[in-house]
Amino acid sequence: MSKIEEVKANVEAGKTKLVPGLVQEALDEGHSAMDILEVMVDGMGVVGDKFSSGSIFVPEMLIAAKAMSKGVEVLKPYLAGEGSTSLGTCIIGTVQGDLHDIGKNLVAMMVESAGFDMVDLGVDVSAEKFITAIKENKAVKLVACSGLLSTTMPALKETVAALKNCGLEGFKVMVGGAPVTQEFATQIGADAYAPDAGSAAVKAKALVTAA
Template identity: 80%
Template sequence: MSKIEEVKAKVEAGKSKLVPGLVQEALDEGSAAGDILQAMVDSMGVVGEKFSSGEIFVPEMLIAAKAMSKGVDVLKPLMAGDGSASLGTCIIGTVAGDLHDIGKNLVSMMIESAGFDMVDLGVDVPADTFVQAVKDNANVKLVACSGLLTTTMPALKEAVATVKAACPEIKVIVGGAPVTPEYATEIGADGYAPDAGSAAVKAKELATA
């Protein structure tokens, strides 16, 4: 098994103590930092699929994401000078009136692992705060709004409308338990993701479209 394959397997298994060493070994063998990162992103894609299909649960997913972030830490200094390493900045937050953050945190980790710089606004975020964050940060390509309560669906709608009105060039992606693709389209979002794995794929798609 090549070192990159080993990195992939260990990220998937959530072996955060072993991943940094294996990433370093893969680099020493001559693998490109970008290729190693891609292997870890692919690995998290598999984890995301297993999570979606109910094979694994939130704890396993968090453990794998942690293993990946340890690997990314080794690569960061090498990729800092590589302008292609970042797909831009993504602003993320749970909409006003909603205090759930586990799903949002997972999505944030997955989108970051796909190559974005993340700005996490936390929970109970008013629509205007999303707009302010777009203005305060450089190279924002994407705003991700999460809503996990049916009662906060209007707040999700307001957040999308406010961001779109103030920053029409910014893509908005939404998700959360009560959100459907139809509702996402209805409120004018550019993308919808049912889970963290697909959020990363969709984020990449929107940023590079």
């Protein structure tokens, strides 16, 4: 098994202690940070499929998520560039009712590296909390909302509506997460959608520089 395959297998198995070392070894062997990230994301896909088929349960999903987060910590300096000039502040969070944060954390990391100051509100974030954060922070140019469950897609819709109707201006709203599509994003009135963290960073920059 190659080092990169070992990373994937150990993320799937939730080997929290082994994954960081294996990620470092894969980097040392010359694998790119993006390639290592990709196999870890694939590993989480396998974990999700096993959960769907009933061969694993929530605790196994949770330890796999922890293992991936530990691996991402090692990759962070290699993935994030140097955002020297600030494009403004980005407020990010996972919408109310939703506790998934790996994808949101990756988006935060990449958007920050594109040049934004990042304010991460965490998970289970209500529309009111997003709005309060816009009021409390300077130069908010972007609000990024993540949703991973089909059951929290209505919360994404409500959040976008609340952000658009709160009377505050000067920021764009971007949405994303596994069940979200461009079509859904357009339907709920979001300014942008991106399928992954890399394209989220590109879109975020384009959104605020085009304004």
